[in-house]
Amino acid sequence: MTDPMTTPADPALESAADDASELIEQSNSEASLSRTIARSDEIEADLPVHPERYRMLTGDRPTGFLHLGHYFGSLANRVRMQDLGVETYVLIADYQVIYDRDGVGDLQNNVLNAVIDYLATGIDPQRTTIFAHSALPGLNQLLLPFLSLVTDSELRRNPTVKDELAGSTRPMSGLMLTFPVHQAADILFCKANIVPVGKDQVPHIEQTRLVARRFDERYGRVNPDEPVFPQPAALLSAAPAILGLDGTKMSKSKGNVIELRMSADETAALLKKAKTDSDRHITYDPTGRPEVSNLVLLTALCSGRTPEEVAAEIGDGGGGGLKKAATEAINGHLEPIRARRRELEQNLDHVRQVIRDGNERAAAVADQTLSEVRQAMQMVY
Known part of the structure; x- marks a missing residue:
């Protein structure tokens, strides 16, 4: 069997990779943003008509209590999408808590309170899958093949990684460096095709599209008619920017x-x-x-x-x-x-059961996706 990691580079694939990398770097350019806005507008118009065409992934890092910024910025929109009939996944990104800190803090309570806020604002666990990062081995195993599809320099050009490099007084962790690929795994494990983001997060979606495209180019398909992974679109948030009560960024x-x-x-x-x-x-x-x-x-x-x-x-x-x-x-x-x-x-047993049920549903999806990945990579023995 030929090892794609040791064979000579394919010029066509190198060219495609270069084009994709350039797309990431230019994703904040006016022309690129205009295309993203146009596509987002098309999806918004189609959502009420054909909600069954879409699967959405969104989530939060559990570092504290949710506030009005979260509510108007994302929670209310999640309820809207759910009520339209869009298949919705909400990630509690507990692994992301340790990207840039030594400990996890009061993680148990932060996770429970996030779920309480979700349910209180109208997210229905019967229609929306609420799950935790750390509970899905299949999702996290996608990191290994995905990391083989990106370069160190591409990771360092990601806006979140660049900000961490520029603003931190401590060495950046290896986990923080892999953040863009971990985020791609979050989106692609359930084959989400729309991700609500702000304009400043468009490069993250381009990184995910890059991973999906390169996987198809390098390893091929289980089903000849379609790639293993879709290329998700950014659904740009229409939520207005809300400042903190002191007039500065809400924090x-x-x-x-x-x-x-x-x-x-x-x-x-x-x-x-x-x-x-x-x-x-x-x-x-x-x-x-x-x-x-x-x-x-x-x-x-x-x-x-x-x-x-x-x-x-x-x-x-x-x-x-x-x-x-x-x-x-x-x-x-x-x-x-x-x-x-x-x-x-007053009913934390119910809250914990919501998480367990969501973890179970999401894990089954992740395992199915991982199985397809292993088939495409010829790693089923």
């Missing part, structure tokens, strides 16, 4: 977030400290008045109105009037979610 470490688990009183106290400005007339101007506009936006999202309508209603009410409106809208919107959350906190 749990800064304490500038409203967590879904917080009480109405805790939320009100945080909003009283939120940053505004000295102009009493409230307007929606994200560029000129980011802090004020952020509270206007949150109020609008939680009350089902436009930011312009909210700003006009508050008018000359000043920062005090804005904070009062924001508090009422946010607490009103979150009240049923918090009530459901309290019920789930």
Whole structure:
């Protein structure tokens, strides 16, 4: 049997690899982004008509409690996709916790609380598969063949890896270096063909497409009519950017977030400290008045109105009037979610069973995919 790792390089494959690498590097270019946006728009239009065509993978790193940024940025969209009838997988990326830190922290509680937030916001475990990274040996075994399909320099050009290299004062772990390929395994194990991301994450999807394409080029197919892996598309998020209460990037470490688990009183106290400005007339101007506009936006999202309508209603009410409106809208919107959350906190056996059931379903999918990979690689003995 010929070993593809030791035979002379195929110029055609090298050319395809070079083209794919160039695509990753240029994925933030205006032309590439325009194509990605156009494809995303096409998918969004088709989703309500043909939801059965799509399988979505998304997830979170369990490092703490989920907050309003998570809710409007991703959780609400997951419920929307689920309700449309899209086959949905939600990953709790517990292995990613150790990419850039020495320990896992309060991982057990973080995972349980993530699932509680999922269920409280409307994610249905009968229609959405919720699973943990570490519980799927078949998914993680995909790392080995996938790593053979990328180069060290390609990994180091990935935006997340580059940021880690540039911003960390400690040596980067080998696991962090493999992050782009691990993410490809997350997406491809279930053959997801859409992944909701922001524009800054498009290079991650291009990396996954590259892995899928190279696997087909190098190892071939089990079914002659289709590759083992689809090339997933980025489903660009339409969620507006939400700042923290201090006007900077929302971050749990800064304490500038409203967590879904917080009480109405805790939320009100945080909003009283939120940053505004000295102009009493409230307007929606994200560029000129980011802090004020952020509270206007949150109020609008939680009350089902436009930011312009909210700003006009508050008018000359000043920062005090804005904070009062924001508090009422946010607490009103979150009240049923918090009530459901309290019920789930009293029934952790159910929460753990949701994870176990999801792990079992996802593991069966991962094992089937790994079996196809081994067949394509002629490793079934």
